[in-house]
Amino acid sequence: MKPAGHAGRGPAPVRPLPGPSLHREPEPGRPVAVLRVLLLNASHEPLAVVTGRRALVLVVAGKAECVVERPSGLVRSPSVALAVPAVVRLRRYVRVPYPAPPAVTRAGVLKRDGRRCAYCQARADTVDHVLPRSRGGGHTWENCVACCARCNARKADRLLEELGWALSITPGPPRRGVLGRMWGNEESDPAWEPWLPSAA
Numbered sequence: 001m002k003p004a005g006h007a008g009r010g011p012a013p014v015r016p017l018p019g020p021s022l023h024r025e026p027e028p029g030r031p032v033a034v035l036r037v038l039l040l041n042a043s044h045e046p047l048a049v050v051t052g053r054r055a056l057v058l059v060v061a062g063k064a065e066c067v068v069e070r071p072s073g074l075v076r077s078p079s080v081a082l083a084v085p086a087v088v089r090l091r092r093y094v095r096v097p098y099p100a101p102p103a104v105t106r107a108g109v110l111k112r113d114g115r116r117c118a119y120c121q122a123r124a125d126t127v128d129h130v131l132p133r134s135r136g137g138g139h140t141w142e143n144c145v146a147c148c149a150r151c152n153a154r155k156a157d158r159l160l161e162e163l164g165w166a167l168s169i170t171p172g173p174p175r176r177g178v179l180g181r182m183w184g185n186e187e188s189d190p191a192w193e194p195w196l197p198s199a200a
């Protein structure tokens with residue numbers, strides 16, 4: 001089944017690959033230069049989405065190995081025939097400097113918590129400071145939770161201990177969405193699923 005985002009786009013024009021003479025066998029779909037390939041770190045952590053061409057260059061150079069091949073399509077050079085990869089993995093681990101967590105926003109907290117109230121699991125539309133700001137609580141990922149309007153009003157400026165309430169989650173910075181919005185349904189590939197963060 002094709003992802004919805006591809007509907008109606010039709011086959012992309014086949015263009016000759018620049019650079020080394022890699023000849024692609026005819027295949028309905030897109031040229032290797034634009035096929036997208038999930039690049040994994042040696043630790044199997046997803047790093048990036050690269051073009052098929054870039055992935056093959058890494059494989060040919062011995063820097064990456066093909067983890068999942070696409071069901072069809074071979075790329076031939078004078079000496080080798082390579083399967084077009086869907087997923088490749090670097091042979092050597094690379095350290096990636098991770099950016100600081102994003103700023104705390106209402107939308108971000110609601111999204112992180114799946115719009116569920118941290119106290120009663122009802123649908124949440126507000127953000128609560130677990131330790132109220134009036135009592136020194138910070139506007140941080142660790143201190144902000146999604147909260148339904150009812151719980152928020154009941155809680156007001158009180159502490160959880162004073163109410164006998166408990167958090168259903170341990171709040172913290174949102175999971176690093178490896179490349180931000182890259183994992184949206186319209187862009188991900190079913191072959192990548194085992195390596196993608198779950199959409200929780």
Ligand SMILES: [Zn+2]
Pocket residue numbers: 117118119120121122147148149150151152
């Ligand atoms: Zn609630």
